[in-house]
Amino acid sequence: MNTDYLVKAYRETGALYPLPALTSSEVKQVQENYYAMCGPSMTVKGEHRLFGHLLHPWIAHLVAHPAVLKVVRALIGPDVLVWVSEFNAKPPRTDGFFSWHQDLYYWKHRYADLSTIPMVTVWLALSDANALNGGMRILPGSHSMLVEHAENPNADNMLSRAQHVCHPIDESRAVHIDLNAGDFSIHHPLLFHASGPNSSDSSRIGLVTRYVSPRVVPIVRPAYTWLVSGEDSLGNWDHVAPLDPCTGTALKERCIRAVQAATGARFK
Numbered sequence: 001m002n003t004d005y006l007v008k009a010y011r012e013t014g015a016l017y018p019l020p021a022l023t024s025s026e027v028k029q030v031q032e033n034y035y036a037m038c039g040p041s042m043t044v045k046g047e048h049r050l051f052g053h054l055l056h057p058w059i060a061h062l063v064a065h066p067a068v069l070k071v072v073r074a075l076i077g078p079d080v081l082v083w084v085s086e087f088n089a090k091p092p093r094t095d096g097f098f099s100w101h102q103d104l105y106y107w108k109h110r111y112a113d114l115s116t117i118p119m120v121t122v123w124l125a126l127s128d129a130n131a132l133n134g135g136m137r138i139l140p141g142s143h144s145m146l147v148e149h150a151e152n153p154n155a156d157n158m159l160s161r162a163q164h165v166c167h168p169i170d171e172s173r174a175v176h177i178d179l180n181a182g183d184f185s186i187h188h189p190l191l192f193h194a195s196g197p198n199s200s201d202s203s204r205i206g207l208v209t210r211y212v213s214p215r216v217v218p219i220v221r222p223a224y225t226w227l228v229s230g231e232d233s234l235g236n237w238d239h240v241a242p243l244d245p246c247t248g249t250a251l252k253e254r255c256i257r258a259v260q261a262a263t264g265a266r267f268k
Contacts, residue, residue, distance in 0.1 A: 014140065079213055225240070
């Protein structure tokens with residue numbers, strides 16, 4: 001991957017896709033691990049979806065995957081913190097959707113110029129993701145400014161507050177992000193994006209990770225992150241690291257409370 005080209009394309013469109021990460025054998029093993037963790041429900045819901053990298057080595061490996069970190073470092077610099085990881089799944093033939101929104105609206109992290117904030121979201125496909133099964137679509141180039149959002153309660157909206165942008169959306173400009181299992185996309189936290197229901201007979205599963213530079217300042221402390229690349233000499237964030245499931249559960253709960261304090265989110 002030519003990093004100069006990737007940086008230029010990201011600055012222009014606000015997203016990069018599809019990018020290769022996992023081999024077919026890795027995908028198979030990750031899917032087996034995911035479904036073993038889910039149990040009979042075949043999905044991970046609510047707060048159980050969050051901070052898996054603190055509890056499970058196989059999730060920590062995905063979050064710190066070399067192919068992913070190579071692109072992340074090219075976009076936000078050599079010093080990289082993991083703020084949140086979460087599973088995003090839509091079971092077959094379900095109506096769950098994400099309305100048009102910007103990730104950064106409720107995060108409220110501080111940075112001098114939000115259009116160049118060194119923070120990205122990575123969507124790692126653990127199954128194929130496309131228009132039929134509720135894959136993401138984006139509005140290229142919509143990452144220049146933060147806009148107002150409104151909340152419209154809807155049981156099928158998978159966003160924690162059912163928020164949507166108060167801005168006209170030209171759907172003719174929207175682009176679907178099609179990913180094969182093992183690929184990933186990466187997008188700017190101001191980019192307008194959404195996704196529809198899963199109309200297929202297969203689950204759509206992704207691991208979503210938020211990476212941030214130590215130069216970004218969180219709105220409240222504690223603000224827990226895992227340093228996965230470089231160093232943090234600025235002291236804006238509180239550091240944690242992956243632990244075993246027994247000792248990691250209490251830490252995970254503290255991390256969830258910290259995210260809730262910063263965003264007001266209550267996870268579905």
